[in-house]
Amino acid sequence: MREIVVEAQNIWKSYTAGAVTVDAVKNLSFALYKGELIVVLGPSGSGKSTFLNILGTLDRPTSGSVYFNKLNISQESDEQLSALRRRHIGFVFQFYNLIPTLTALENVEMIAAHSASPMPVEDALKRVNLWERRHHFPSELSGGEQQRVAIARAIVKKPELLLCDEPTGALDVATGVIVLQALEEVHHDFSISVMLITHNATIAHLADRVIRMSGGQILSIERNERHMLARDLSW
Ligand code: ADP
Numbered sequence: 001m002r003e004i005v006v007e008a009q010n011i012w013k014s015y016t017a018g019a020v021t022v023d024a025v026k027n028l029s030f031a032l033y034k035g036e037l038i039v040v041l042g043p044s045g046s047g048k049s050t051f052l053n054i055l056g057t058l059d060r061p062t063s064g065s066v067y068f069n070k071l072n073i074s075q076e077s078d079e080q081l082s083a084l085r086r087r088h089i090g091f092v093f094q095f096y097n098l099i100p101t102l103t104a105l106e107n108v109e110m111i112a113a114h115s116a117s118p119m120p121v122e123d124a125l126k127r128v129n130l131w132e133r134r135h136h137f138p139s140e141l142s143g144g145e146q147q148r149v150a151i152a153r154a155i156v157k158k159p160e161l162l163l164c165d166e167p168t169g170a171l172d173v174a175t176g177v178i179v180l181q182a183l184e185e186v187h188h189d190f191s192i193s194v195m196l197i198t199h200n201a202t203i204a205h206l207a208d209r210v211i212r213m214s215g216g217q218i219l220s221i222e223r224n225e226r227h228m229l230a231r232d233l234s235w
Contacts, residue, residue: 003034004070005161005193006055011064013050013216024050026216027064032161035191037184039204039224042213048197049165051213055195056089056163057081069160087116090154090192092183094166096146098138104149105134108156115157124156125149127189128182144175148182155186162187164196168203173235180206180230202235 008031013024025047032038032055040048053059054066057073065074068084076084091097098107108125112118125131128148138146147167154162164183168176184206187194196203204210205228212219 004031005034005068007031007067008051008055008061009065009067011051011054011061011066013047013054013059014062023216025054025061028216028218030211030218030221032193032195034160034193036208037187037194037206038196038209038211039207040195040197040211040213041199041201041204042219043199046213047216048213050216052163052165052195052197056091056161057085058091086114087157088160090157090159090162092147092150092154092162092164092167094169096138096143096150098146098149098153100138103135103137104130104141104152107138107149108153111153112156117158118156119158121152121156124152127155127186128152142175143171144178147171147175147179151179151182151186155190155192158190159192162192162194164194166197166199168198168200176235177230177233180233184230200235202233205233206230 009029011028012026015022015024028051042048054061065072105121108121112121122131125134128151130145130148130152133141133145168179171179183194186192205226207224209221209223211221
């Protein structure tokens with residue numbers, strides 16, 4: 001039996017503002033296995049980010065349960081969830097979210113300093129080919145380079161789960177492919193489970209399984225038959 005890293009059971013997330021309630025995700029159930037690469041496709045507003053944020057404990061479902069390594073974390077305190085994230089979960093966002101006043105090295109060091117057993121910061125930056133640029137500030141790096149620093153920052157803690165929300169959404173194709181190659185490598189080399197959100201169907205060729213979402217629901221989950229390498233993708 002393959003090991004499940006994170007599992008959602010019947011999760012709903014509703015937002016209420018005045019008289020209006022939006023159900024961002026509706027009754028989602030899903031299990032992500034160790035070492036899997038999942039791509040989540042769907043139009044804007046279909047609930048992808050809400051789903052990812054709930055799996056990553058950045059957000060709580062209105063109802064339903066989330067299990068991390070078989071432990072039901074639905075009732076954990078904010079402090080416990082934050083400790084779990086620090087230890088086990090890496091995030092990569094569309095707009096990098098680096099700290100502008102810190103160099104590439106310092107951005108990664110800051111996360112390493114708060115991790116239980118990080119890899120050497122040098123290894124994380126070398127892994128994304130940015131060791132030579134380590135003393136540069138985010139404003140001195142291109143978008144693709146900043147995203148690679150964000151990947152180094154996400155992997156330095158040696159997470160079990162890497163959650164990526166539109167990691168290539170702000171990048172041109174060539175740069176996007178380089179970022180995907182970096183993600184592909186860390187996924188492969190460290191057996192990290194990866195969930196990657198995109199509205200770009202081409203990127204789904206990287207996945208082991210592809211989830212399609214619409215209107216807060218999972219339309220389909222398919223095993224990917226046309227597995228491709230990032231370097232062969234183009235859009
Ligand atoms: P996607 O990532 O697919 O674009 P989201 O998960 O961001 O979709 O959003 C799903 C739905 O939930 C959208 O209708 C969005 O407007 C709504 N939504 C998301 N976050 C909030 C929030 N904090 N407050 C109110 N509505 C929200």
